[in-house]
Amino acid sequence: MLMPKKTRYRKRQRGRMRGKSWTGQTVAFGDFGLKTLEPGYITNRQIEAARVAITRFVRRTGRLWIRIFPDRPVTRKPQETRMGKGKGSPEGWVAVVRPGRILFEMEGIPREQAVEAMRLASHKLPVRTRFVGRFEEETR
């Protein structure tokens, strides 16, 4: 499962997820991509589930790029704990995505297969997504 090898701090503040994605908005490596339309946290488990869904469907043909990395620790307080007494303990890792961010890219398979693979992957994710092709063909 994806997670950083080293971190400077164990816990981090939540921050905000305002605005659109300012990097990673274009299909850069493959021919097809899955783009998020909403901001959100995507956990490393969700990324892995989506990756497995794609890999199983395409049966190791083609090539897959994961364009996000879960580098933000999320904490949680134990159940039935009163408020206060400090921040909870780290429970997982998430990638922060903003609208427009490409999550996955694929290459080496027909478009119809890529659409279906990305559809399966999108069901593992907590954000609304859209299938996109290389930039020129998607220009409105």
Next chain:
Amino acid sequence: MPQVTVAASPRTAIGKGANRRLRATGQIPAVVYGGERGARSLALSPGRITEILRSPRGENTIFALEVAGEAAPEQVMIHDYQLHPLDHAILHADLMRVDPDKESHWHVPVHLVGDAVGVRRGGYLDFVTRTLTVTCLPHDIPVHLTLDVAALDYGDTVRAGAVALPERLALATDKDVVVVHLSPPKGTDDEETEESAEAEPEAVGE
């Protein structure tokens, strides 16, 4: 090749607010620059820019820019453009004046033809560099460069220097840049991933 014409009007209102109002009217802000004349702000129709970008030549299309109130059209190309991250509508276009007698660098897409031997055996063709930079006169820019990959097998690599160029073109990209590489099929894939799952990363500092 018939000459494409794009009509534009001069734009005096600049800035975020003015450009948003302009987009609300169905036009987009643009700028034209290059050559001996200075940069000028323009407003034009995004539909024409989209048509040009979708044409076979794409960004390398030379077209006539007719600015309202000016006598002669200018020969320009799309130098850059910005798209909305979600709906991919064109937000802004940079147009560059083209001097037909001056050689310059141009980015030309590479098209692969042929069914590689290694791919038929189960390998994977990695298309690393999709555009090459060439030096030529503007009217000599090819629609694309063709690379035949039919003979490629496992481990074969084609570098930029090996791509055949039409006459009057010189390669500006480093000749050692890899264009395509044919990799053998992957071994056992990591479908069931290594479950180092919840091991905490090493904390540095703090």
